[in-house]
Amino acid sequence: MSKTFSGNFFEDYRIGQTIAHAVPRTVTEGDRALYTALYPTRFALYSSDEFARASGLPRSPIEDLAAFHVVFGKTVPNVSLNAVANLGYAEGRFLAPVYPGDTITSTSEVIGLKENSNRQSGVVYVRSTGRNQHGAPVLTYARWVMVRKRDPEAAVGEAVVPKLAPAVAAADLVLPEGLDFTGYDFGLAGEAHRWGDYAVGEKIDHVDRVTIEEAEHMLATRLWQNTSKVHFDATARPDGRRLIYGGHVISMARALSFNGLANAAAVMAINAGAHANPCFAGDTISAWSEVLDKADTISAWSEVLDKAET
């Protein structure tokens, strides 16, 4: 019996199967410091305990995307170790803040399976959920990856492709408990722009750029206990290059977006996501945003951001 785990192959998955991912992880102030060192983030709610308390939270939570990476990292050994490609994300929702001291576990449910016509691989759709030590869900998202088959001849079930929403409905967004921006300090937050200042269709070039180093993306990816070989092992790919974890670029983009979206105080949802192109060390990342839609249903947030006095 081999002691090492070589990951799941396409034919190993079953619709409705639930996977409890290994290795719970307690997040700490150390993770926050590393996140700040790795990404040029300045969002006040995640930078200052005082700002967070003035906003009704007990203290500053860990960045939403840091929580996402922790949850995601746990899924890698079971979901994407044999992935050919990481195809997309949808229906991502942040359900509760993650605070230093919280311990995160992840589970995934297989919600779709579709073999490719060449029978060499197939697409696996999972819905993954992170929970804290109280069992409360902290975030959830759907993800689909192309996974190799161990044996191209292996029989598989009929294709099931889940219907995923093109965007998270405003009514499904969850406001962190206690969050109150009545006294929101735009000066401390870094910009004066309010919710009402952003127009649908508006594009923002976030101006700043970051050139990425090997050491940085590996530090980040290990921090999230992501075990995918291609990020760490220069001998894993024929071209001898280490592929940068897509989440590293997502966090970089979110951090860069501060310049123009400083008052996008927290990430509430990931409507959709795709890794359009691979990223390698030496690449220089820039970011731009387009306002696709607006919703004021979260009155406690958008109204305050719009109407509060500076």
Add this chain to the structure above:
Amino acid sequence: MSKTFSGNFFEDYRIGQTIAHAVPRTVTEGDRALYTALYPTRFALYSSDEFARASGLPRSPIEDLAAFHVVFGKTVPNVSLNAVANLGYAEGRFLAPVYPGDTITSTSEVIGLKENSNRQSGVVYVRSTGRNQHGAPVLTYARWVMVRKRDPEAAVGEAVVPKLAPAVAAADLVLPEGLDFTGYDFGLAGEAHRWGDYAVGEKIDHVDRVTIEEAEHMLATRLWQNTSKVHFDATARPDGRRLIYGGHVISMARALSFNGLANAAAVMAINAGAHANPCFAGDTISAWSEVLDKADTISAWSEVLDKAET
């Protein structure tokens, strides 16, 4: 209206203007760990809670220069985003220790403005002060930078050049509250040299050297939320090189100075500072010190360091 901020230009400043810098930052044990990983620092007061408590402090503070970088980083978007050159520092004083859990904000006052004769730029002098969550100042320093004009033709006021002291007077140094070196353990601190062992004019070659990597200086500079493009973006300068944040070199030099100045237990002032030459990844840093003057007015410190029994 553009949502992104492109920084202030020379003609935007007014004498006496006060700038409250954005994004408060809670410092943590995570920052200390990263500081230790980034710089070869071994000063006992900042390495050990037990040593700090034996010295009369409630616990180990964050390194003085780490606090400096946090305060400095906040000033960058308002002061030096359009800087052509970072010209100098003076009158830096450390006024209170910064402990993990403290939240730091920065303000700057414009104390001098002098247009260059070519009218393309001018020198901006600011006095910046960091404060903790109680509003108590933790450090203050004067700094002057050469800043581009947006419009060379823009009219500016008469030149005001502040008179800055060539050195901080011993009487102006502030001893951390409670600090007591009566039981100072030279063995644990790492060297036997006392205050009386150092002579004015003495030069110390600190022997050790460090070759700097891109990933390291970027991790450090981001940790302090310093947003200056030239440190991160390899496309920002014509030569394609990323300029290393001058504070990275200052911290490296202070850390290297342990070998010969281990009992220079804390930084109390920055008399003067200049970035004599740019530093780039691949450079190897060494450090030497010269004892320019001595003062024993801080009796609780220098006398104890001089007279205590090992």
Add this chain to the structure above:
Amino acid sequence: MSKTFSGNFFEDYRIGQTIAHAVPRTVTEGDRALYTALYPTRFALYSSDEFARASGLPRSPIEDLAAFHVVFGKTVPNVSLNAVANLGYAEGRFLAPVYPGDTITSTSEVIGLKENSNRQSGVVYVRSTGRNQHGAPVLTYARWVMVRKRDPEAAVGEAVVPKLAPAVAAADLVLPEGLDFTGYDFGLAGEAHRWGDYAVGEKIDHVDRVTIEEAEHMLATRLWQNTSKVHFDATARPDGRRLIYGGHVISMARALSFNGLANAAAVMAINAGAHANPCFAGDTISAWSEVLDKADTISAWSEVLDKAET
């Protein structure tokens, strides 16, 4: 009198001499986060406070090898600053968990001295012990290094070569106080393999590989306050390369061993160790293990791991 310390030479050591190493160090959650970022470690006991508490510990300790590096780092200035070669380790035992907040000091006793026949250098054997703030030993190990002589003609005492055990006896292993794996969750821990599943002579290829960067090994080595020049200074060796701290490779190997040894929950001893070859940035590290022997004398551990229900 020179203020800087150039390290001890072979003729400076005496049999029975005890060295109290400088600079106590408080370990924190920041150290844990950096350890996780530097090494692909996933051992549940060190990843999760909840898992640690379910295992009878008050919280998650710092990784055993992180504690080892802290203890080791302190010995470098006194033991190996003038080392020509780091020859070996033996009789390493982990005696108590190190928790965030603990402050570590190190002492070494010289237990052997043997001049080389060329009289240029000699082998120094030390037994080093780390202690926490309560004075309780947390780990101990023997180590021998080849150290230069200051003066080849200097007379030295008769050779003393300590008799070191080829392996730590099972009876000498120390179980962390309170550790109880009755409720050990193999699912959370990441693998189903129990003590009884491993056979003497079994070899495990841990599959994963990591390519090492300069910034990473320097961050790690500084974090442990290891001052050996060759790790940091590209000008220190004739070949212009920075030698990677051997402990960096040891930690990398332990972390990689998770894949196949996930339930090797804690490191209890280092039977023997040698740095077989130098390691440099750009090298890709893989790891394999061989089960050399088994002992079930630690009943609370091995029996539970063997008999517990998943």
